[in-house]
Amino acid sequence: DTGVSQDPRHKITKRGQNVTFRCDPISEHNRLYWYRQTLGQGPEFLTYFQNEAQLEKSRLLSDRFSAERPKGSFSTLEIQRTEQGDSAMYLCASSLAPGRGVHYGYTFGSGTRLTVV
Amino acid sequence: AQSVTQLGSHVSVSEGALVLLRCNYSSSVPPYLFWYVQYPNQGLQLLLKYTSAATLVKGINGFEAEFKKSETSFHLTKPSAHMSDAAEYFCAVSVGHNNDMRFGAGTRLTVKP
Numbered sequence: 001d002t003g004v005s006q007d008p009r010h011k012i013t014k015r016g017q018n019v020t021f022r023c024d025p026i027s028e029h030n031r032l033y034w035y036r037q038t039l040g041q042g043p044e045f046l047t048y049f050q051n052e053a054q055l056e057k058s059r060l061l062s063d064r065f066s067a068e069r070p071k072g073s074f075s076t077l078e079i080q081r082t083e084q085g086d087s088a089m090y091l092c093a094s095s096l097a098p099g100r101g102v103h104y105g106y107t108f109g110s111g112t113r114l115t116v117v
Numbered sequence: 118a119q120s121v122t123q124l125g126s127h128v129s130v131s132e133g134a135l136v137l138l139r140c141n142y143s144s145s146v147p148p149y150l151f152w153y154v155q156y157p158n159q160g161l162q163l164l165l166k167y168t169s170a171a172t173l174v175k176g177i178n179g180f181e182a183e184f185k186k187s188e189t190s191f192h193l194t195k196p197s198a199h200m201s202d203a204a205e206y207f208c209a210v211s212v213g214h215n216n217d218m219r220f221g222a223g224t225r226l227t228v229k230p
Contacts, residue, residue: 004160033217040126042207042220043161056217091160103149103168103211106218108160 004109006092012115020078021112025094032075035091043091082116089113119144119210123221131229136195138224140208150191151209203228
C-alpha cells in the first residue's frame, strides 16, 4: 500500500470557480477524514466518513463545501464558488475505526494546497 | 469539548541540546493523545500516541512523551536535537467513539548548528 494519496497537490483557481479534490485512503481503512490547515495553524476538522456514511460535519463546512465517499473507498471534496478565504491546505487522513481502548491514529496524505486568486 | 494548547509557537535549540515541546489538554473523559510532525509542504506524520497504557510513550526518531493526568500535560521530549528535527510539531487529542482528532496550533522547532 502506498499510503494516503491526494490529488492534485496544488490548485490555483479564480474566485467564484468550483474545485474538486480527491483522496485515496489506505485500502483497509474504513474511516476517512478531511481537515483544512491555514498558514501557521493546526489542522481544523471538516468532516469524516465511516465507509460511505458521512458521520460528522464541522460548522466550518459551509453550504459551499460538499464531501462524498460513494463506494466507501476514495473521497472527493468539492468547493463551489470559491472565495479567497478558502485558500488553505486541505488534508485527508484515514484510519481504522477505534475499538475499546484502542486508537490507531491517523495516516495523513500530503495535502492539496488551494490558492484562490 | 476536548482541546489541546501548545505552549510556545516557536522553540529554538542548539544541535545536541534537549528538545522540550509543551502540550496541555482539556478533556472531561480520559483522552487519547498524539504528537505529529510536519515538514514543509507535506502531510502530518505520527510520532507517538498515548492510549491509556504506559504513561511514558516512546516514538520514532528518538522522541518520547509522558502523560501526566495531574498536570493535564503530554509534553514531547528528545534528549539530543538533530538538524533533521527542524519541523512543525502538533499535539492532538481524541475522545469518545467518534474518534475525530483536534489539533493544537503547532510549535515550530528550529535547530541551530
